[in-house]
Structures are given as C-alpha cells and as structure tokens.
Amino acid sequence: MSPSTPLLELPGRVAGAAVTVRVLEPVHSDPARLYEQIQAGRYSRPFIIDDGETRQLLFGLDFIQSSMRIDEPYALDFAYTRKMMAFLLFVPDPGHVLMVGLGGGSLAKFCHRHLPRARLTVVEVDPDVITLRGEFDIPDDPRLAIVQADAADYLPAAEGDADVLLLDGFDCNGIAPAFLSRGFYRMARRRLRPGGLLVANFAGPRKYWSRHLTFLNQAFDGQVQLGTVPGGDNHIAFAFDEAGCAIDWQQLEAQAALLADQFPLDFPAIVASLREGAELRWAKAASAKALPIQQTKESHLWTKSTPT
Structure with missing residues (x-):
C-alpha cells in the first residue's frame, strides 16, 4: 500500500475488548456512521481489525478473511x-x-x-x-x-x-x-x-x-x-x-x-x-x-x- 493512502481509524470493541478498526475512507468521513454500518453488516468494503496482537482482514463481522500475527507476519495463522x-x-x-x-x-x-x-x-x-x-x-x-x-x-x-x-x-x-x-x-x-x-x-x-x-x-x-x-x-x-x-x-x-x-x-x-x-x-x-x-x-x- 502506498504511504499516500492513509486509513481512517475507528475505535471499536470485539468480544468486549478494545480494538482499532481501519477503513479505506476519506479522513473527513463520519467515524460513528461508518462503525454503525460495519456493526449492522451494511459496510460494503473490506476493513481491518487490529487488537495489537493480530491484524485481520474482514468483509463483514461474521467472516474473518485473513489473519496475521503482528510479531510473526510470515507465519500461517489459520x-x-x-x-x-x-x-x-x-x-x-x-x-x-x-x-x-x-x-x-x-x-x-x-x-x-x-x-x-x-x-x-x-x-x-x-x-x-x-x-x-x-x-x-x-x-x-x-x-x-x-x-x-x-x-x-x-x-x-x-x-x-x-x-x-x-x-x-x-x-x-x-x-x-x-x-x-x-x-x-x-x-x-x-x-x-x-x-x-x-x-x-x-x-x-x-x-x-x-x-x-x-x-x-x-x-x-x-x-x-x-x-x-x-x-x-x-x-x-x-x-x-x-x-x-x-x-x-x-x-x-x-x-x-x-x-x-x-x-x-x-x-x-x-x-x-x-x-x-x-x-x-x-x-x-x-x-x-x-x-x-x-x-x-x-x-x-x-x-x-x-x-x-
């Protein structure tokens, strides 16, 4: 990914734990609205959830497409x-x-x-x-x-x-x-x-x-x-x-x-x-x-x- 393509960060929670949600959206977007769309399953683009230990790519909250251990990025996590x-x-x-x-x-x-x-x-x-x-x-x-x-x-x-x-x-x-x-x-x-x-x-x-x-x-x-x-x-x-x-x-x-x-x-x-x-x-x-x-x-x- 080019450094000129920053991701918008949204605060979130998964199973009660705080995580960072990152999306490919302009910086002036409404974070609350985007997070509500993700929770409701209405967000149509891939997004990332990062808990500090793993970084996951998702198309929706019901399906984790890919997972990477941050301390061992070349390992096969799944x-x-x-x-x-x-x-x-x-x-x-x-x-x-x-x-x-x-x-x-x-x-x-x-x-x-x-x-x-x-x-x-x-x-x-x-x-x-x-x-x-x-x-x-x-x-x-x-x-x-x-x-x-x-x-x-x-x-x-x-x-x-x-x-x-x-x-x-x-x-x-x-x-x-x-x-x-x-x-x-x-x-x-x-x-x-x-x-x-x-x-x-x-x-x-x-x-x-x-x-x-x-x-x-x-x-x-x-x-x-x-x-x-x-x-x-x-x-x-x-x-x-x-x-x-x-x-x-x-x-x-x-x-x-x-x-x-x-x-x-x-x-x-x-x-x-x-x-x-x-x-x-x-x-x-x-x-x-x-x-x-x-x-x-x-x-x-x-x-x-x-x-x-």
Missing part, C-alpha cells in the same frame, strides 16, 4: 492455510505457483519466503484488497506479481503455465460465485502443467460447496483428494492433473518427515488430515462418480516439478 501448503508433499519445488484470492497475503508471503526459486502470481478481483496489501507486509518484489482481475476472465488467458494453482477466493457470502461452474474448474485444470496440482479451500457447511466439489471432480476425472482441517469448518481439496493418480501413504509419510525439517509446518499432522479426508464416504462417492470408465492405471506419489 489452520486451513497450513493445510493448503500440503501441496509441497506432491510438488516440493514448484517453478510457478498461481493463486486466486489475495486476502491478507498469508499464502503469498509464506511461499515468497520459503520457496525462493518459485515465481508467484496472485489474482485478486477486489482493488480495495490490493490497496490494503501494505497493512499485511506483503513484499514488493518482481518475483511476486499481484494481478487485479476476475479469475474467470484471467484463467482462460493461458494454458500449462503453473505447477500449482491455489484457489482461495471468497467474498462476504462465501466462495466467489464465479467459481460455480464446470467451465471454471476445467479452465483451472488447463492452467496446470502436466502433473500439476490444484488446491481449493472449501469453507462452511458442506451444502454450500458440494456443487463445487462435484464440478472439481468432473474437471479432474475424479482425481480429487479431500483433507480435513481440525477445529474448523474448512475442507481442502487436492485435484491431480496426472490421470490415475493414487496416493502411496507410506511414501507420503516419508516425504512429510523430510519436509518437516525444511518448513515450519507440521507435515505429519497434515498427512493425518489427508488420511482422515480419504475415509470420508461422501467424498469417496463424489470422486468415484467422476472416475473414467475402465480406469486401471496404477500410479505412485508424484514429487517432481518442472522449473520455469
């Missing part, structure tokens, strides 16, 4: 973001990571710091979210490109240019409406290089994202593995471009032990969440429905990526 980084189990050295949804930049910052050889592209539809990037210490670096665009328009613009595609696009009502089509997930698959991996965050009750899972399975011929997120209502879907991909759990656990020494993440716990997701009957049924007839190819854990 469990679901740590689970999304499970892509490293399958693609440990990506050349290009494409992300949809900037938020507070948690995933972008983590990848920028811990994947120094990777090129990163983040697609964000909301210009206000991009304007707030400076509040979350998102690096200004040629290796990290932030593109203001609707993912439904951006994804068809190229093919086969990403090793990993992370989908974490939400608005105040949940998963971005533009995602809800077979065509969107097919376009997403076409952005992947051969053997690439798509990772999608599904949040909230299953009834709100079950169609997304169906479309994702259809686009990837049933090659979708779901992971759980303990203590929350998120599920993380891993969709494999490689046909007939099957997880070798023993090899995956060995890979987790190696990665635990390289990254500040509990990879054994991440593998456990993948195993738990693999046992969900409804997830297995959704995947089986989309499997091509006569699919018999055996596969193993795929860990090699193509650098840019």
Whole structure:
C-alpha cells in the first residue's frame, strides 16, 4: 500500500475488548456512521481489525478473511492455510505457483519466503484488497506479481503455465460465485502443467460447496483428494492433473518427515488430515462418480516439478 493512502481509524470493541478498526475512507468521513454500518453488516468494503496482537482482514463481522500475527507476519495463522501448503508433499519445488484470492497475503508471503526459486502470481478481483496489501507486509518484489482481475476472465488467458494453482477466493457470502461452474474448474485444470496440482479451500457447511466439489471432480476425472482441517469448518481439496493418480501413504509419510525439517509446518499432522479426508464416504462417492470408465492405471506419489 502506498504511504499516500492513509486509513481512517475507528475505535471499536470485539468480544468486549478494545480494538482499532481501519477503513479505506476519506479522513473527513463520519467515524460513528461508518462503525454503525460495519456493526449492522451494511459496510460494503473490506476493513481491518487490529487488537495489537493480530491484524485481520474482514468483509463483514461474521467472516474473518485473513489473519496475521503482528510479531510473526510470515507465519500461517489459520489452520486451513497450513493445510493448503500440503501441496509441497506432491510438488516440493514448484517453478510457478498461481493463486486466486489475495486476502491478507498469508499464502503469498509464506511461499515468497520459503520457496525462493518459485515465481508467484496472485489474482485478486477486489482493488480495495490490493490497496490494503501494505497493512499485511506483503513484499514488493518482481518475483511476486499481484494481478487485479476476475479469475474467470484471467484463467482462460493461458494454458500449462503453473505447477500449482491455489484457489482461495471468497467474498462476504462465501466462495466467489464465479467459481460455480464446470467451465471454471476445467479452465483451472488447463492452467496446470502436466502433473500439476490444484488446491481449493472449501469453507462452511458442506451444502454450500458440494456443487463445487462435484464440478472439481468432473474437471479432474475424479482425481480429487479431500483433507480435513481440525477445529474448523474448512475442507481442502487436492485435484491431480496426472490421470490415475493414487496416493502411496507410506511414501507420503516419508516425504512429510523430510519436509518437516525444511518448513515450519507440521507435515505429519497434515498427512493425518489427508488420511482422515480419504475415509470420508461422501467424498469417496463424489470422486468415484467422476472416475473414467475402465480406469486401471496404477500410479505412485508424484514429487517432481518442472522449473520455469
């Protein structure tokens, strides 16, 4: 964020504790009116709540979009973001990571710091979210490109240019409406290089994202593995471009032990969440429905990526 774009500060309270609320509004705006709009759910722009320990990006008081620990801004504060980084189990050295949804930049910052050889592209539809990037210490670096665009328009613009595609696009009502089509997930698959991996965050009750899972399975011929997120209502879907991909759990656990020494993440716990997701009957049924007839190819854990 440019220093010439100051934020208006509003005093507020969350769960009885005093916090600072910051909004992208002119300094002459009425703070009381703005705070009343936020409390009533009528404020239409993203805003920040800062309690001195964490800084959060919100679209409404019912939904925290992103959270950053002020004393450790590059850590992944939310469990679901740590689970999304499970892509490293399958693609440990990506050349290009494409992300949809900037938020507070948690995933972008983590990848920028811990994947120094990777090129990163983040697609964000909301210009206000991009304007707030400076509040979350998102690096200004040629290796990290932030593109203001609707993912439904951006994804068809190229093919086969990403090793990993992370989908974490939400608005105040949940998963971005533009995602809800077979065509969107097919376009997403076409952005992947051969053997690439798509990772999608599904949040909230299953009834709100079950169609997304169906479309994702259809686009990837049933090659979708779901992971759980303990203590929350998120599920993380891993969709494999490689046909007939099957997880070798023993090899995956060995890979987790190696990665635990390289990254500040509990990879054994991440593998456990993948195993738990693999046992969900409804997830297995959704995947089986989309499997091509006569699919018999055996596969193993795929860990090699193509650098840019």
